[in-house]
Amino acid sequence: MIEVTVVTFGIARSICGERRFVLQVPANTTGDGLLFILKEKYPALNALISLQLAVKEEYAASGLVLRQGDEVALIPPVSGG
């Protein structure tokens, strides 16, 4: 297992209830895998139009393999401007 820190914004923060939390996931979990885990833990995330991840402040490709200690941001639909 590895530990990643999830950081949430916007409606994702309301749904998850916390700005940051640590999650234990299997080693070699991908970004898509983490989304699956999060959507099981917080089913309201499924209702969002979109949900992306960012690692090291860059949008993560779905197959990106997460590493111990990664900080992963949950990016619900953006609405700047």
Add this chain to the structure above:
Amino acid sequence: MQTDIQLRDEPLDFEACTRGVMQPACGGIDVFIGTVRDATKGRRVLRLEFEAYEPMALREMRKIVEEAASRWPLHAVALHHRTGVLLPGEIAVVIAVAAAHRDAAFAACRFVIDALKETVPIWKKEVFEDGEVWVAAHA
């Protein structure tokens, strides 16, 4: 190319943004100002609350400006976006673009606001008298 890209937690100054990009080599300055509307689908908006994933928002804003500069001959771009609580009528975003001629200025300014709305990790919540909604989160 000069760039001035900021997230600010206080009122934006569109005149300063505009003056900052103006220069003798530029004959065309295009400015976009995004403001808070007082109603959405007939519901009165009390305020908007803007939140940003700041370091990534600044990165994405810089990428957009660099992309604009690669597509059009620009001399300067200012891009300022608010965070925090905004009342109707307040300014959420200012984009000022300076180019030698107007075609590039108009096109680049349009590109920057359209791209910002697609990719920059900034979120706004609309607060009404009888509820609040994170814009665009649900169908």
